[in-house]
Amino acid sequence: MNVTEMKRPRGRPSVFDHEEALDKALLVFWTRGYEGASMAELTDALGINRPSIYAAFGNKEALFRKVMRKYLSGPVSYVSEAFQQPTAKQAVEMLLIKSAEFLGNPDHPKGCMLVQGALTCGQGAELIQQELAGFRKGYENALTKRLEFAQSHHDFPKEINPAEFAKYIATVHQGMSVQATSGATKEELLAVVSLVLKNWPR
Amino acid sequence: MNVTEMKRPRGRPSVFDHEEALDKALLVFWTRGYEGASMAELTDALGINRPSIYAAFGNKEALFRKVMRKYLSGPVSYVSEAFQQPTAKQAVEMLLIKSAEFLGNPDHPKGCMLVQGALTCGQGAELIQQELAGFRKGYENALTKRLEFAQSHHDFPKEINPAEFAKYIATVHQGMSVQATSGATKEELLAVVSLVLKNWPR
DNA sequence: CTATTTATTTACCGTTCGGTATTTAATACT
DNA sequence: AGTATTAAATACCGAACGGTAAATAAATAG
Numbered sequence: 001m002n003v004t005e006m007k008r009p010r011g012r013p014s015v016f017d018h019e020e021a022l023d024k025a026l027l028v029f030w031t032r033g034y035e036g037a038s039m040a041e042l043t044d045a046l047g048i049n050r051p052s053i054y055a056a057f058g059n060k061e062a063l064f065r066k067v068m069r070k071y072l073s074g075p076v077s078y079v080s081e082a083f084q085q086p087t088a089k090q091a092v093e094m095l096l097i098k099s100a101e102f103l104g105n106p107d108h109p110k111g112c113m114l115v116q117g118a119l120t121c122g123q124g125a126e127l128i129q130q131e132l133a134g135f136r137k138g139y140e141n142a143l144t145k146r147l148e149f150a151q152s153h154h155d156f157p158k159e160i161n162p163a164e165f166a167k168y169i170a171t172v173h174q175g176m177s178v179q180a181t182s183g184a185t186k187e188e189l190l191a192v193v194s195l196v197l198k199n200w201p202r
Numbered sequence: 203m204n205v206t207e208m209k210r211p212r213g214r215p216s217v218f219d220h221e222e223a224l225d226k227a228l229l230v231f232w233t234r235g236y237e238g239a240s241m242a243e244l245t246d247a248l249g250i251n252r253p254s255i256y257a258a259f260g261n262k263e264a265l266f267r268k269v270m271r272k273y274l275s276g277p278v279s280y281v282s283e284a285f286q287q288p289t290a291k292q293a294v295e296m297l298l299i300k301s302a303e304f305l306g307n308p309d310h311p312k313g314c315m316l317v318q319g320a321l322t323c324g325q326g327a328e329l330i331q332q333e334l335a336g337f338r339k340g341y342e343n344a345l346t347k348r349l350e351f352a353q354s355h356h357d358f359p360k361e362i363n364p365a366e367f368a369k370y371i372a373t374v375h376q377g378m379s380v381q382a383t384s385g386a387t388k389e390e391l392l393a394v395v396s397l398v399l400k401n402w403p404r
Numbered sequence: 405c406t407a408t409t410t411a412t413t414t415a416c417c418g419t420t421c422g423g424t425a426t427t428t429a430a431t432a433c434t
Numbered sequence: 435a436g437t438a439t440t441a442a443a444t445a446c447c448g449a450a451c452g453g454t455a456a457a458t459a460a461a462t463a464g
């Protein structure tokens with residue numbers, strides 16, 4: 001049985017593709033941040049009327065969370081991929097190089113939405129702000145685990161505290177995002193990464 | 203002639219100190235960002251009525267710029283101070299150590315207002331966003347100049363591109379700001395700085 | 405052909421936004 | 435004492451905000 005000939009649902013069919021709409025919403029949230037993106041601008045970008053957005057995704061907060069999920073599992077999926085590299089150095093290398101290429105890519109908004117989505121915010125968006133900080137902390141913790149694993153396999157110097165080194169790499173990573181948002185190019189970011197990797201601890 | 207017995211101005215005297223008011227406004231903009239800070243919240247924090255703010259400082263944008271000037275010449279004046287250290291290494295060392303202590307200081311909002319004031323923004327605040335990016339770029343350029351000077355005095359390896367190294371330091375610096383905003387402590391930031399300084403090029 | 409279901413469209417809601425006109429109070433000058 | 439000057443306080447403005455009720459259109463099920 002072919003999926004393309006599935007029985008169509010009961011009522012009036014949606015005139016827009018939900019996944020495509022989320023992609024369009026991503027571009028707005030990415031450039032504007034959670035609060036900077038107004039429902040009016042989102043409505044324009046999605047090309048559908050406002051009640052349709054609410055019917056399909058819930059309110060602004062719910063829409064943002066759905067967009068976030070797409071963002072994490074899509075554009076930045078290279079992060080968890082990097083952690084699976086055979087050595088710790090290769091893992092960090094891939095993480096930073098792919099990040100430089102991603103953050104400075106002119107084909108989509110510059111910088112990382114996890115950083116610029118809601119670094120600060122007005123009253124009422126603190127929850128989103130905390131959630132984004134939580135995702136960032138999550139990546140940092142995953143990197144710590146990766147380095148602890150490497151350390152236990154003699155792949156990372158035992159003199160270095162994995163949590164501290166992970167925070168150092170995360171700091172560079174987030175700094176690269178700020179740089180990209182302010183206009184840094186892929187090449188400039190790669191030069192930064194090169195300086196970081198040049199001094200890999202041994 | 204004593205300044206304390208200066209002739210008082212003509213009309214009804216101001217009931218609030220303008221500089222103190224700017225300090226209070228700074229705390230709001232620092233935590234909320236330019237757009238996240240509402241005039242209502244600013245009014246509450248300053249303890250004066252809204253028309254008084256407009257009469258004293260102009261509109262929200264003008265108020266923010268006056269606050270910015272105080273911020274640059276006050277809390278973060280250590281940056282230009284650091285550049286005057288005798289050697290390049292001492293300059294960067296002081297820059298990063300003082301930054302760690304400043305960004306993680308729990309006595310005022312965490313992070314740097316130059317970074318979190320308007321990393322992203324809605325329509326209408328792009329000018330402020332660009333101005334903040336300009337200030338960040340200004341610091342980076344000043345650091346580049348400092349390293350070029352050091353290079354010409356055999357105080358910095360001639361194999362390293364000063365602009366690239368300055369961007370690396372600026373990237374770490376801005377990353378530290380993001381980390382601080384998300385809750386990183388002074389001690390954690392100092393550990394990051396220690397890792398950066400451990401690999402000073404020679 | 406009718407009923408049911410679902411989506412789109414239009415028009416609108418109350419709240420908050422940044423900003424101000426107007427009135428009232430406090431001081432100095434004459 | 436009266437007037438000019440300056441600031442504070444009250445009350446308000448239009449616009450933009452996120453969000454929704456009600457009506458209409460397009461499909462399936464019987």
